[in-house]
Amino acid sequence: MGRQPHTSRGVLLTANIPQLQNLIKRDPAAYKEEFLQQWNHYDSIRRIFELKPDDDGQRFRELVGFISQVATCYPKETAEFPSQLSTMLLEKYAVLSPDTRKTLVSNLVLLRNKDVITSIELLKSLFPLLPRTTSSTLRAFIRKTILSDIRTANLRTKNHKLNRTVQVMLFGMVERGMDAEMVGDKGKLRNGNAGEASKERGEEAIWAITLTKELWKKGIWNDAKTVSIVALGCFHPVVKVQSASIHFFLGSEDENEEDSENEDKGPDVKNLRHKMTVTKTTRSKLKNLEKKTKAANKKRAEKKNHATPNFPALQLLHDPQTFGEKLYESLNRYDKRLSLDHKILIMQLLSRVMGSHKLCVLGFYTYIVKYLQYHQLRVTSILVSLAQSVHDLTPPDVLTPVITKLAHEFVHPGVGSEVIAAGLNSIREVCRRQPWCMEADLLGDLIEYRKSRDKGVVTASRSLLQLYREVNPGMLKKRERGKAASMGLASGSEPRPFGHGQIAAAGIDGLELLEDELERLRAEDGIEPGDEADDDEAAWDGWDVESDSSEDSDSEGWMDVDDDDDVEDIVVSDSDDEKPKKPVKGDDEKEKNGDEETDPVEPSEPAPPRLSTLGTTKILTPADFALLNELKIKAATKEAENGGGTSAKRKLAALEAARKSMPQDESFISEGDILGPRKKTKADYAERMESIQKGREGREKFGSNKGKKTKEAPSSSTNREKARNKPIMMILASGTVRNKKKASLREKQMKLRAHIERAKKAHH
Numbered sequence: 001m002g003r004q005p006h007t008s009r010g011v012l013l014t015a016n017i018p019q020l021q022n023l024i025k026r027d028p029a030a031y032k033e034e035f036l037q038q039w040n041h042y043d044s045i046r047r048i049f050e051l052k053p054d055d056d057g058q059r060f061r062e063l064v065g066f067i068s069q070v071a072t073c074y075p076k077e078t079a080e081f082p083s084q085l086s087t088m089l090l091e092k093y094a095v096l097s098p099d100t101r102k103t104l105v106s107n108l109v110l111l112r113n114k115d116v117i118t119s120i121e122l123l124k125s126l127f128p129l130l131p132r133t134t135s136s137t138l139r140a141f142i143r144k145t146i147l148s149d150i151r152t153a154n155l156r157t158k159n160h161k162l163n164r165t166v167q168v169m170l171f172g173m174v175e176r177g178m179d180a181e182m183v184g185d186k187g188k189l190r191n192g193n194a195g196e197a198s199k200e201r202g203e204e205a206i207w208a209i210t211l212t213k214e215l216w217k218k219g220i221w222n223d224a225k226t227v228s229i230v231a232l233g234c235f236h237p238v239v240k241v242q243s244a245s246i247h248f249f250l251g252s253e254d255e256n257e258e259d260s261e262n263e264d265k266g267p268d269v270k271n272l273r274h275k276m277t278v279t280k281t282t283r284s285k286l287k288n289l290e291k292k293t294k295a296a297n298k299k300r301a302e303k304k305n306h307a308t309p310n311f312p313a314l315q316l317l318h319d320p321q322t323f324g325e326k327l328y329e330s331l332n333r334y335d336k337r338l339s340l341d342h343k344i345l346i347m348q349l350l351s352r353v354m355g356s357h358k359l360c361v362l363g364f365y366t367y368i369v370k371y372l373q374y375h376q377l378r379v380t381s382i383l384v385s386l387a388q389s390v391h392d393l394t395p396p397d398v399l400t401p402v403i404t405k406l407a408h409e410f411v412h413p414g415v416g417s418e419v420i421a422a423g424l425n426s427i428r429e430v431c432r433r434q435p436w437c438m439e440a441d442l443l444g445d446l447i448e449y450r451k452s453r454d455k456g457v458v459t460a461s462r463s464l465l466q467l468y469r470e471v472n473p474g475m476l477k478k479r480e481r482g483k484a485a486s487m488g489l490a491s492g493s494e495p496r497p498f499g500h501g502q503i504a505a506a507g508i509d510g511l512e513l514l515e516d517e518l519e520r521l522r523a524e525d526g527i528e529p530g531d532e533a534d535d536d537e538a539a540w541d542g543w544d545v546e547s548d549s550s551e552d553s554d555s556e557g558w559m560d561v562d563d564d565d566d567v568e569d570i571v572v573s574d575s576d577d578e579k580p581k582k583p584v585k586g587d588d589e590k591e592k593n594g595d596e597e598t599d600p601v602e603p604s605e606p607a608p609p610r611l612s613t614l615g616t617t618k619i620l621t622p623a624d625f626a627l628l629n630e631l632k633i634k635a636a637t638k639e640a641e642n643g644g645g646t647s648a649k650r651k652l653a654a655l656e657a658a659r660k661s662m663p664q665d666e667s668f669i670s671e672g673d674i675l676g677p678r679k680k681t682k683a684d685y686a687e688r689m690e691s692i693q694k695g696r697e698g699r700e701k702f703g704s705n706k707g708k709k710t711k712e713a714p715s716s717s718t719n720r721e722k723a724r725n726k727p728i729m730m731i732l733a734s735g736t737v738r739n740k741k742k743a744s745l746r747e748k749q750m751k752l753r754a755h756i757e758r759a760k761k762a763h764h
Helices: 009-015 017-026 032-051 057-073 081-091 098-113 119-129 136-153 160-175 192-217 224-233 239-250 269-278 283-305 311-315 320-333 340-357 363-371 379-388 396-410 417-433 440-451 455-471 482-490 511-525 533-538 550-554 622-641 645-659 671-675 685-695 719-724 728-732 735-742 745-763
Strands: none
Touching (some): 057 098, 081 098, 098 136, 136 160, 160 192, 160 224, 192 239, 224 239, 239 311, 239 340, 269 283, 311 340, 320 363, 340 363, 340 379, 363 396, 396 440, 455 482, 511 622
């Protein structure tokens, strides 16, 4: 055989790119010439590829991957490489094949991981691709890359430069479509050329809102600039963008929004229905589809009912008054273009902003009156929006027509009991926030419904009566005020007028309970009153709070307060123009010189509250506050059990809810507060199984307790004993009774003779 011709090293390496890549990483300088050959090859193919993107796509993708791997070895030669990939993606995206798009995106991410490009350069290339890509796989990859890159940059400390740059980009994506005309989502306006153009404008903005919401949800961004981006989306002309932005503040999930990968999406009902159309339909498949559909609907309802408002985002709003006025303007201006569901979304957000920041958007109450009808769709959500928009600074004269409309539409004998209960509960929630909006004559008519036969109506009417016994008993008749309210009026106490704030707190609520408990614990442990300094320092162990040692508690800034000082001499008030109270019976005995000793308080006068000095003599630790909460719950429970009334029960419920770390704000209510207590609904599967398991406690498996506790010798009951306890209708259908009816005279005589013979034998 002849000798084979010698093959040069360059030809071998040109044909085997993975081998060349491995060798370059080991010794970049020795293989620089081979790299330059591949680079020139890449450059020539790139120029051709820009003119004809369909030519030699496989070879182009191989060279792009090769250069991305070795770009760190030759930084000067590949300086323009990242910008070339980015330019090709942004300018030629529509004509590139899906494989080429994926290759270019993945290699840009690879260059970012190798620190060839910065995060800002990568994100500037990826953000414009989100609304343009049609591949769900590539879109999910881009979305995950953006979120992970920003999260990594803010992992140890906040990367303010990157965050500001990205926020400006997202703000611009939302702002670019703001000058368009509002199209709406009602009727024919959703179709046609206007709808298609609106959809194209909204794709970029919806992705900006979606990414902003994800970064807020993951705790990466939590500043006011983030809230400003979503707040701008609430006024976008595309309804889909508005809906996603409003759901962010409401704390609920948008149906049009894509779920994150880590979230449980539940059963794919759409996929199951599609399979039913292309495969054979069987009874088991139909049953499975029905089960999956029911589970999906239940999960969607749970998400909707358990949504909690985004309290931090509402508090971080810039200029809430302007934000609320613009929301009302959008609601009123495009009333005929928007669907009812979207208008209710805007109502809910506007009402929560009004209640949270105590805004006065008076036109909202005039607008909402036309929807206050019992046959209105989703009227419960509208009533919730009305109630939570009211606060103590809302003018009463604006709310009086609303209360009158509610009473005329919902509370009269011509409607059902559930409608009356909903109307009374709505009136109560509005009056709880602004009691002066109610008229005395109307109040007298409404509380007469406490004599109704329906439980929900009675509860709603009594709650309204109890509310005015607490806030303004003077509007009630004397026989309806109750004992506590009548005694309060007799002592001269008056309700707070409109616009007056609450009385300033004189100390920490319930602090005297903690003082008594600490004294009891010290007495049990045998600790003297001056030996608790070391205990105060040890009480901070395990809490992530920095504090000074208890030894420094007597340093500058603190002063000793004697327990013998006259606490009554200290006057705490936040009013600049206090006026003297009108003289009441017994006031001449109380008005004396402050330096002189006062006479004992008359039995008819309320005793002054006890002021604890624990807050001025001891630094309270988190453990002390935790103990204080438990003591307050225990005291409220005892008060409720001893006949404290509905106010004590309400206080106990609020304390228990606060212990469970639930966000409590009186300005936010749910539809359950409007509907009130209803008849017990049918238990679901989980509740039935829980009841079954509860009944099996203390019982042997597959065993019965019947006959084992009442008899001396444990045994089961006989069939004759069981027959005695059977219902009469079951006995009538039994074979024994039917045979007796069909028996002949001869059979009856034989049976009677046999019975007599057995009796004689038993007697002998």
